[in-house]
Amino acid sequence: MRYKQYFLGIQRKLRLALMDLLPIVLVVVFFQAVVIRQPLPQIGEVIVGFLFVILGLMLFVEGLEIGLFPIGETMAYALAKKGSLLWLMIFSFALGFSTTIAEPALIAVAKEASVISSGAGLIENNQKTRELFAMGLRLSVAISVGLAILIGVLRILKGWPLYYLIIGGYILVMLMTIIAPDEIIGLAYDAGGVTTSTITVPLVAALGVGLANVIKGRSPLVDGFGLIAFASLLPMIFVMAYGLLWF
């Protein structure tokens, strides 16, 4: 009986992973067959790669759901209830930081960015500098997401209106854009969208909704959200500062 349930869970995860990939495969196949009408180069390797992506995504999501999410959620809830502001702040920062460091999309984009930057002669063209650049990029994004979650949690506690902070953030982004080097701007703007995917969103949303539930006079729907919005604003500012440092 337990095994049956287990297989049903795996099956659902497989379907989710397929759902993520299927639209891409359909559009690409349509273009190759109807528009470009050429055989796709390295087709074998690409198919193997797709299988790896599906299998990897399935295992990853399954692992998050059976292991990390339940413990993360109960912990966010317990800490919100405990009422110690200092520990809550430390937890918020650490949660944002650690989930961002493990974010697959960020790992991929940081690596690509280091290759592009060394190709353009912006950083030294060797393995070590590239790795250093990619790691530094991920660290600055992770620190900024940690800070963003911390500020977001403070906002929920104090009941500050969301849009003041967001508009203030936008103004800061604009000011940083003026002084940041041209080569970092695209990457910095992208960093905002990259941070908010598989791991960060569910855990952070759980923290926000848990907090709004515990504090009197807060509605989880209005006050619980908005954490992710910060997590996509601050990385832009920090990555532009990181660019000032390197280029």
Place this chain on the structure above:
Amino acid sequence: MLDFIIDFLWVLFYTLRDVLPILLLLVLFQVFVLKQPIPHLKKVMLGGVYVVLGLALFLIGLEKALFPIGKIMATQLTELAFVGIPENEAAKWWSYYWIYIFAALIGFATTIAEPSLIAVAIKASEVSAGTISQKGLRITVAIGVAFALALGTFRIVTGTPLFIYIMAGYIVVIIQTIFAPKTLIALAYDSGGVTTSTVTVPLVAALGLGLSSAVPGRNPAIDGFGLIAFASLFPIIAVLGYAQFMELKIRFSKIKTKNDAF
């Protein structure tokens, strides 16, 4: 084969290092701050193993499939022979229309099926007491992302500065925020993150980088990034816009029924 196994072990090692902070955080807080034993320890450990293994497989697959696909498509769709331009003639921006269509289709297809967008749509329809329909919102956001990626590729082809587009977008968002129903603002802002899933991000990034190195006169370091920024800005505009539209529609129909009563 041996090479592959060594590669895999390296990726596994790096992945372990990447996941370590989360594990440390959860264990330390549980044991030292909350002073409770970890519930279902066996399950948590199994979950940790799955996460590391899954992430490693995903990263390898990404390198072999998603990145190459994005770059190959960008190169193939911009080849002079395919675009149909003689060797010595400069291409106009509209010559690359297949790239815009491809980007729009990728944007629409990946967004409409995105599980986290479905979750946001359900919540939005709850908060708005049914004035916002789930299906309507999903289609609106998907069209928003399709338009965003088409516009983003147009920007790469023409080489116009990214910040002009993004600033204009921000100004639109700020104006919309002033007029939008207050209960939906936080949800709309969060929806910017939902369209950029783990699978879409690498593919779209590779498309932009491939395009900027294939189009003559473009520099990948300056023009290559930015597509993801478009894809995370436009859903906010789409959700706010849809909410305002539905509110106006309801107000209009109320006025109408009032007038009909006379």
